[in-house]
Each structure stands twice: as structure tokens, then as C-alpha cells.
Amino acid sequence: MRHIISILLENEAGALSRVAGLFSARGYNIASLTVAPTEDPSLSRMTLVTSGSEAVVDQIRKQLNKLVDVVKLVDLTDNERIEREMLLIKVCAEGDERDEIKRLSDIFRGRIIDVTDRAYTIELTGDGRKLDAFIAVLQSRRILEVVRSGVIGIARGGSACVPDAP
Amino acid sequence: MARGPPTGPTWVSHGCGPRIAALNAIGCACIPVHPLARAPKALKPGPLGWPATVRATWRYTGAIAVIVTQGLDRWRSLSENQGFEKGHKSRGDIALELTGAEIFVRCLHDEGVEYLFGYPGGAVLHIYDALYKQEEVKHILVRHEQGAAHAADGYARSTGKPGVVLVTSGPGATNALTGIATAYMDSIPLVVFTGQVMTHLIGDDAFQEVDAIGITRPCVKHNFMVKDVRDLALIMRKAFHVATTGRPGPVVVDIPKDITAHKTSYTFPQDPTLRSYKPVREGDPMAIRKAADLLVQAKRPMVYAGGGVVLGNAAPELTELVRWLGAPCTNTLMGLGGFPATDPLFVGMLGMHGTYEANMSMHECDVLLAVGARFDDRVTGDLDKFCPNARIIHIDIDPASIQKNVPVEIAIISEAGLAMRDLLAALKATGARLDKAALDAWWRKINEWRARQCLQYDRANTEVIKPQFVLETLYRLTQGDAFITSDVGQHQMWAAQFYKFDKPRRWINSGGLGTMGFGLPAAIGVQLAHPDATVACVTGEASIQMCIQELSTCKQYDLPLKIVNLNNRYMGMVRQWQEFFYQSRYSHSYLEALPDFVKLAESYGHAGLRIDKPHDVEAALKEALGQRDRLVFLDFITDQTENVYPMIAAGAGHHEMHLATDRELA
Numbered sequence: 094m095r096h097i098i099s100i101l102l103e104n105e106a107g108a109l110s111r112v113a114g115l116f117s118a119r120g121y122n123i124a125s126l127t128v129a130p131t132e133d134p135s136l137s138r139m140t141l142v143t144s145g146s147e148a149v150v151d152q153i154r155k156q157l158n159k160l161v162d163v164v165k166l167v168d169l170t171d172n173e174r175i176e177r178e179m180l181l182i183k184v185c186a187e188g189d190e191r192d193e194i195k196r197l198s199d200i201f202r203g204r205i206i207d208v209t210d211r212a213y214t215i216e217l218t219g220d221g222r223k224l225d226a227f228i229a230v231l232q233s234r235r236i237l238e239v240v241r242s243g244v245i246g247i248a249r250g251g252s253a254c255v256p257d258a259p
Numbered sequence: 260m261a262r263g264p265p266t267g268p269t270w271v272s273h274g275c276g277p278r279i280a281a282l283n284a285i286g287c288a289c290i291p292v293h294p295l296a297r298a299p300k301a302l303k304p305g306p307l308g309w310p311a312t313v314r315a316t317w318r319y320t321g322a323i324a325v326i327v328t329q330g331l332d333r334w335r336s337l338s339e340n341q342g343f344e345k346g347h348k349s350r351g352d353i354a355l356e357l358t359g360a361e362i363f364v365r366c367l368h369d370e371g372v373e374y375l376f377g378y379p380g381g382a383v384l385h386i387y388d389a390l391y392k393q394e395e396v397k398h399i400l401v402r403h404e405q406g407a408a409h410a411a412d413g414y415a416r417s418t419g420k421p422g423v424v425l426v427t428s429g430p431g432a433t434n435a436l437t438g439i440a441t442a443y444m445d446s447i448p449l450v451v452f453t454g455q456v457m458t459h460l461i462g463d464d465a466f467q468e469v470d471a472i473g474i475t476r477p478c479v480k481h482n483f484m485v486k487d488v489r490d491l492a493l494i495m496r497k498a499f500h501v502a503t504t505g506r507p508g509p510v511v512v513d514i515p516k517d518i519t520a521h522k523t524s525y526t527f528p529q530d531p532t533l534r535s536y537k538p539v540r541e542g543d544p545m546a547i548r549k550a551a552d553l554l555v556q557a558k559r560p561m562v563y564a565g566g567g568v569v570l571g572n573a574a575p576e577l578t579e580l581v582r583w584l585g586a587p588c589t590n591t592l593m594g595l596g597g598f599p600a601t602d603p604l605f606v607g608m609l610g611m612h613g614t615y616e617a618n619m620s621m622h623e624c625d626v627l628l629a630v631g632a633r634f635d636d637r638v639t640g641d642l643d644k645f646c647p648n649a650r651i652i653h654i655d656i657d658p659a660s661i662q663k664n665v666p667v668e669i670a671i672i673s674e675a676g677l678a679m680r681d682l683l684a685a686l687k688a689t690g691a692r693l694d695k696a697a698l699d700a701w702w703r704k705i706n707e708w709r710a711r712q713c714l715q716y717d718r719a720n721t722e723v724i725k726p727q728f729v730l731e732t733l734y735r736l737t738q739g740d741a742f743i744t745s746d747v748g749q750h751q752m753w754a755a756q757f758y759k760f761d762k763p764r765r766w767i768n769s770g771g772l773g774t775m776g777f778g779l780p781a782a783i784g785v786q787l788a789h790p791d792a793t794v795a796c797v798t799g800e801a802s803i804q805m806c807i808q809e810l811s812t813c814k815q816y817d818l819p820l821k822i823v824n825l826n827n828r829y830m831g832m833v834r835q836w837q838e839f840f841y842q843s844r845y846s847h848s849y850l851e852a853l854p855d856f857v858k859l860a861e862s863y864g865h866a867g868l869r870i871d872k873p874h875d876v877e878a879a880l881k882e883a884l885g886q887r888d889r890l891v892f893l894d895f896i897t898d899q900t901e902n903v904y905p906m907i908a909a910g911a912g913h914h915e916m917h918l919a920t921d922r923e924l925a
């Protein structure tokens with residue numbers, strides 16, 4: 094099953110490679126991984142998407158928790174959650190195509206953020222399926238480049254993934 | 260260890276009066292500082308390392324250096340304003356202006372480190388200079404960095420205290436790696452300091468540069484790189500804290516050379532805790548009560564105890580619990596000594612080369628209590644056939660050990676000793692005892708298995724020396740009270756089977772990684788920690804040659820080890836597998852051109868004896884054990900064809916053992 098895991102990590106050199114190294118050394122799947130500092134500059138927030146049997150995901154959580162740089166881990170899969178991913182996509186847009194692509198982008202609530210006389214660059218945010226769908230729709234055109242941010246997620250409601258009180 | 264008179268400060272431990280005096284006398288600045296005052300942090304790297312711009316600035320304009328200096332100045336004035344708290348005399352409340360190298364040595368001393376196992380080189384020369392100027396921390400010079408790590412490991416295993424290692428950058432670090440991985444696999448607390456090239460050279464393929472943090476990452480509990488001398492003391496403190504608490508393990512601290520030259524104030528940090536690291540100690544009382552209820556109803560109970568009992572100093576609690584239950588107890592290779600081997604409740608080691616009675620009891624038990632054991636594949640064999648009738652309770656300090664290989668019914672995440680203490684209390688609180696009749700029937704069965712005498716061998720042989728006979732004799736002559744280190748191979752299994760350990764921390768071997776070359780350097784650490792004890796290294800002619808150079812270290816420090824070389828002129832363990840599973844095609848397992856070990860020992864300045872007849876075994880061992888002040892290398896020429904039994908072939912179940920009596924296998 095797919096799991097989306099939120100991790101608060103010490104914002105230290107090497108912390109990211111500890112997580113990445115764990116996945117490669119133990120042969121765990123990793124679908125996407127994003128990381129950036131939080132409002133507290135000493136902490137990074139990582140969102141990791143993985144999959145496996147319950148036993149394997151149980152081990153993944155435990156092994157991650159065991160890393161000394163991991164301050165807090167929450168498996169968002171257990172909660173009501175919001176998932177978002179950003180897509181930047183550059184497509185050929187010439188002649189009649191230009192209006193058509195603009196319309197498609199509007200339907201998906203995308204924004205054209207860069208324009209040349211031959212191409213559009215569109216920004217689109219949503220969950221993974223929505224981005225997949227948009228890419229599929231543009232598949233018949235000439236896609237020049239696709240960049241996806243990887244998934245970030247947050248639990249709905251008042252609960253927060255923050256360090257435990259000391 | 261000859262050296263000139265100390266030229267630098269002689270550090271007086273504890274109590275600050277004399278310390279200040281001594282340091283002032285040699286002109287050291289002495290800045291009082293509040294113990295909690297911290298320097299403002301300079302720029303910090305994110306998870307992806309230093310941003311390129313920062314690196315560039317640092318290297319080409321020195322701008323960062325300016326920030327650091329300003330920071331230091333601010334900190335100093337701040338510290339001075341804090342004033343000196345009078346009458347407060349605990350360790351670490353005075354700040355001294357010291358170099359990183361001096362702080363390094365001071366920190367080791369304040370941490371209570373007795374021995375530092377190391378080997379010098381360019382990146383650690385400042386530290387070696389600081390070591391030269393003091394006497395408190397004793398440095399043991401090995402002959403190869405692998406030896407340093409194993410020696411520190413032997414020290415740690417035999418004392419429970421962390422082993423400490425210092426090596427230089429590049430090849431020093433890579434040579435130590437095997438020793439670090441060995442400690443990691445067996446959860447041994449080590450703190451390994453690796454020198455590193457100067458900060459501004461990192462990443463340039465500088466001379467003797469290797470990414471020590473990167474290459475050690477998968478085989479350490481944690482590692483740290485020191486980027487600022489002001490962080491050094493706290494990082495060292497954290498390293499010791501992480502290595503020795505929770506599930507122990509090696510921690511590497513990488514120190515660039517320039518850091519050891521920079522100066523800063525020193526206080527011994529009081530609080531080593533990390534917000535991201537909170538090892539568990541006590542288990543869930545509910546789980547403990549449930550475990551008691553399950554155990555007390557057992558008809559065929561079994562206790563399977565591993566290295567966690569030794570690591571957690573929980574042998575007394577285990578012994579008391581098992582005796583109360585009246586249940587059979589088995590130990591893993593790492594757990595030997597955790598339960599007294601001469602106790603009638605002990606059924607021997609389990610697993611691939613475990614006893615018939617231990618493995619059969621595992622197969623037939625109805626409730627299994629596993630303590631500080633990690634269900635290793637050498638123990639479980641085929642997981643589908645593992646303990647088919649048992650409901651399992653697992654006590655372990657590491658949540659990740661639980662359900663890793665085998666599903667369990669009740670998990671208690673706790674220090675082994677605390678959990679067993681509480682479990683026994685909970686058992687007593689039930690007011691019930693185990694069903695006596697069922698237990699008697701269970702023991703009748705076990706005793707039938709015992710009657711098979713699975714460790715039998717040809718004792719009466721007067722022609723060739725049976726390796727088991729040497730170990731039995733060693734056991735008898737040392738009254739089971741020696742420290743035994745071992746290398747890896749058949750001799751290791753025989754030592755585990757034939758030396759009956761009644762106490763923990765006496766059996767020192769590499770189980771998880773199975774590192775040939777471990778035995779001799781490990782024995783160095785053990786003998787240093789226990790100068791008056793008998794320390795024997797049981798080894799084979801292949802293993803001993805992997806760290807043979809440490810005989811020289813033994814000479815330098817006058818370590819009277821007894822080396823018991825079971826010389827079968829084969830990589831016996833490999834030969835055994837080739838005999839069983841490769842139709843006796845002995846591919847590269849015969850050692851031609853062996854050295855004359857007696858002469859070899861003599862050339863290192865030790866005594867050597869070669870023994871090739873069974874009737875000389877006892878006399879030779881007696882002679883060697885009688886030599887209290889010199890190392891004796893005993894080269895026993897043993898039977899080349901002897902195999903280790905019982906044996907469970909990889910992938911078989913506990914009930915599918917092969918015994919010596921049915922020699923045919925595969």
C-alpha cells in the first residue's frame with residue numbers, strides 16, 4: 094500500500110543522505126521525497142511517499158525513527174490529510190494550439206507563467222492524480238519538459254507534526 | 260611508552276582550584292563562563308551541505324572567518340558579563356582557552372576515558388601532540404587501524420564501557436571501517452574519531468581525503484562532523500551519549516585538522532541529550548502483565564536470550580526469572596554467559612550450530628520468551644518452520660528489532676533488565692505457578708533430547724588432536740573463569756560449544772559480521788581492561804593471520820595473552836561447507852605456505868609452542884597459563900577433517916539438524 098510519511102529532521106548536513114541511504118541499503122521503495130527548512134531554521138520538513146506491505150512499512154517507520162536526525166515522524170496515511178504537488182510543464186504552443194492549451198490550463202486551474210511565441214510554461218498544483226491527468230491531456234501535444242516537486246502533505250484539523258515537548 | 264618529561268599543562272582532575280593554578284602557571288587564559296552559555300551559531304549548512312556561495316566565500320575572501328571572530332568576541336564579552344559563579348565546583352564550570360586538540364584530550368578525560376586505541380597520521384598530529392603532553396588518557400598504539408577498532412571493541416565488550424579509537428584521515432579511516440562495522444553488527448558502544456583534511460580542502464580530493472561520514476554512515480549508529488571548534492566538546496559528549504545509551508553502537512566523529520588548532524574556551528558540557536534521540540527504558544506495564552498471564556499458563560515454556568542481556572547487564576534478572584519459571588533457557592552466540600551455562604536449566608546455544616536439545620525445544624515449545632535477541636537467520640533457519648507451535652513474547656530495547664523477521668504476539672520495548680524485573684513481579688502477582696505436571700513432562704522430553712549427547716566427539720583419540728579436546732581442557736584448567744576471545748570459523752563454534760560461560764562479558768566474538776582477524780586485537784582490549792585476568796584468544800591459522808601484526812602491540816604493552824591456535828591447515832568452516840554442499844571440491848580453502856607460528860611468535864618477542872599429540876595438550880596449556888607475564892602462542896596441530904556438529908543447513912528447520920552420528924549431509 095502507498096504511504097505518505099511526514100518527517101521533521103534536524104537541518105544538518107548529511108541528514109538527507111541518512112534517509113536516502115536507509116532506503117537504498119534496506120531495499121525500500123521510495124516514490125518521492127521532498128525536503129525544505131521550516132519556520133524553525135534548525136528543522137527541515139520532509140515528505141516521503143513509499144509503498145510496501147504493512148510489515149515492510151512498519152519497518153520503514155521504525156528504521157526512520159531510529160535515525161538520530163529524525164525529530165518526529167507522522168504517517169499521514171492514518172489521517173485525513175491534504176496532499177499537494179506542483180508541476181511545471183513546458184509545451185510547444187504555436188498557432189491554433191495556443192488557445193487550446195490556454196483553455197486546458199484554465200480547466201485544470203493552471204497558470205501560464207512564461208510565454209514565448211513558440212511555448213508556454215504552465216504551473217499547476219494539486220494532488221498527484223490531477224497532475225497525471227493534466228500531463229495525459231497534453232501528451233498528444235509536444236511536451237518539452239516536465240518538472241514535478243514531489244508530494245508534500247499535511248494532516249487536516251488541529252493536530253500538527255511538531256517536536257514533542259522536551 | 261617512553262617519553263620525555265611532560266612539557267605542557269598537567270591536568271588535575273575534578274575540583275577547579277588546582278586546575279586553574281596549574282594552567283595559570285603556564286600562562287593559559289582562564290575565562291569564567293556560565294555553563295549554559297553557548298556561542299552564537301555561525302552559518303549552518305542545510306541538509307544538502309553548504310550552499311555553493313558560502314563555500315566560495317569562505318575559501319576566497321575569508322568573510323566567514325570574520326563572522327566567526329565577531330561571534331567569538333561577542334561571546335567572550337557575554338561570558339565575562341555572566342561572571343563566575345563562586346563555590347560551584349562540579350566538573351566543567353570553568354572555561355579555559357584551549358586548542359581543539361587540547362579540548363579533545365580534556366573531553367576524553369572528563370568523559371572518564373581510560374584508554375584510547377589509535378594510530379597517528381597527518382590529520383591528527385595536533386591531537387597526538389596534545390596527547391604527548393598529558394598522562395591521564397593512555398594511548399595504545401596498534402599496528403593497523405582495524406586492530407585499534409577491534410581492541411577498543413574488546414575493551415567495550417568486556418567492561419560495558421565505550422571503546423575509544425583515534426585514527427587519521429583517508430587510509431586511517433578506511434582501515435578502521437571493518438572494525439566499526441563489526442561493532443555495529445553486534446551493537447557495541449564505540450566512539451571513533453577520524454582525522455579529516457582541513458576544512459577549506461574538503462571536497463577537493465585533497466591528500467588523504469575520504470568522505471568518512473559518507474563511508475561509515477551505513478555502519479554506525481550515528482556520525483558527526485565537527486565544523487567549528489566551539490562545537491567540539493558538545494559533539495564529543497553527544498557521541499558518547501548516543502554510543503552508550505539505548506541500543507548501543509559505534510559513533511564516528513570526523514574532525515578536520517584546522518579545528519584541532521583553533522582555540523576556544525572549554526567547559527565540559529553538562530547536558531549531552533539530543534531532542535531527536537530519546538531511547539526507551541521501561542516497557543508498557545500492560546504488555547508486561549499480558550506477558551505474565553501468557554507465560555504462567557505455558558505447558559512447554561522456553562526462554563531464548565541474546566546479546567541484549569549481556570549488553571544491558573541483565574544476566575542476574577534473566578537468571579532469577581528463568582529459575583522462577585523452571586523453564587529451559589537457551590542463549591544465542593552473542594548471549595552466552597547471559598545465563599550460567601552450568602545451570603541445569605541451560606540447554607546450550609541454539610541455531611545453526613546449536614545443541615540438539617536447544618533447537619528441538621525451540622521447535623516444540625508452546626510459549627517462547629525472547630529477550631534481547633534479534634531472530635537472526637543463523638538462529639531461526641527457515642522462518643516458515645520456526646517455532647511452529649509457539650506464542651511469542653519479545654523484549655527488546657530497539658523497536659525496529661520487533662517484528663523484523665518474526666511476528667510476535669506481545670512486544671515489550673524496554674531495557675532487558677527492567678522488563679524482566681517487572682515481568683517476574685507480575686508473574687508473582689498472578690498468584691499462580693506454571694503447571695507442575697506439564698513442566699515435568701516437558702523436561703522429560705528435553706532430557707531425552709539431551710541424552711543424544713550431540714556434542715560428542717572422538718575423545719579417546721591418541722593420534723590426532725581433536726580441537727574440541729583442546730577447548731575442553733582449556734575450560735577445565737581455567738575453571739571456566741577466563742576471558743575468551745575468538746576469531747571466526749570452526750574454532751569459534753567449538754569454543755562457543757565447549758567453553759561453558761557462567762558469567763557475561765567473558766565470551767568476546769564477532770557474531771553479526773563474522774570478522775576474521777577480530778580475536779587477537781580484541782584480546783588486547785580485554786587484557787588492558789583486566790590486567791590480572793587470564794585472556795585467551797581462540798583462533799585458526801587463517802583468521803590469526805588477518806591481524807597478526809598486533810603481536811607487536813602485545814609486546815609493546817607486555818600483554819600476557821594466551822593464543823590458542825587450532826591449526827587445521829584449512830579454512831575449516833569453508834572446507835566444511837565445501838565438503839557438504841560442493842562434493843568436497845576444496846576450492847581455495849587449503850592454506851599452503853603457512854608460517855612457522857612458533858618462530859613467528861618468537862620474532863615478535865613472545866614464546867611459542869607447537870603441539871601435535873593429544874597427550875601433550877594439557878601440559879602445554881598448563882605451561883602457557885602458568886606464564887603470567889608473557890604472551891604464549893600455542894600452535895595446536897589439529898585434525899584436518901573434523902566438522903562442527905550439530906548443523907542445520909541454511910534454509911532448514913530447527914528439527915532438521917544433522918548430528919555427528921549421521922555424518923552424511925546434503
Ligand SMILES: Cc1cc2nc3c(=O)[nH]c(=O)nc-3n(C[C@H](O)[C@H](O)[C@H](O)COP(=O)(O)OP(=O)(O)OC[C@H]3O[C@@H](n4cnc5c(N)ncnc54)[C@H](O)[C@@H]3O)c2cc1C
Binds near residue numbers: 570571657674
Ligand atoms: C560462523 C558463524 C556461525 C554462527 N552460528 C550461530 C549459531 O549457530 N547460533 C547463533 O545463535 N548465532 C550464530 N552466529 C551469530 C549470528 O550471526 C548472530 O550474530 C547472532 O545470532 C545474533 O545474536 P542475538 O540475536 O543475541 O543478537 P545481538 O546481535 O546480540 O543483538 C542484540 C539484540 O538485543 C537488543 N538489545 C541491546 N541492548 C539491549 C538492552 N539493554 N535491553 C534489551 N535489548 C537490548 C538489540 O536491540 C538487539 O535486538 C554465527 C556467527 C558466525 C560468524
Ligand SMILES: Cc1ncc(C[n+]2csc(CCOP(=O)(O)OP(=O)(O)O)c2C)c(N)n1
Binds near residue numbers: 774775776800
Ligand atoms: C574477513 C573475512 N573473510 C572471509 C570470511 C569467510 N570465512 C569464514 S570462516 C573462514 C575460515 C576460517 O579459517 P580458520 O581461521 O583457519 O578457522 P577454522 O574454520 O579452520 O577453525 C572464512 C574464510 C570471514 N568470515 N571474514
Ligand SMILES: [Mg+2]
Binds near residue numbers: 800825826827831
Ligand atoms: Mg583453520
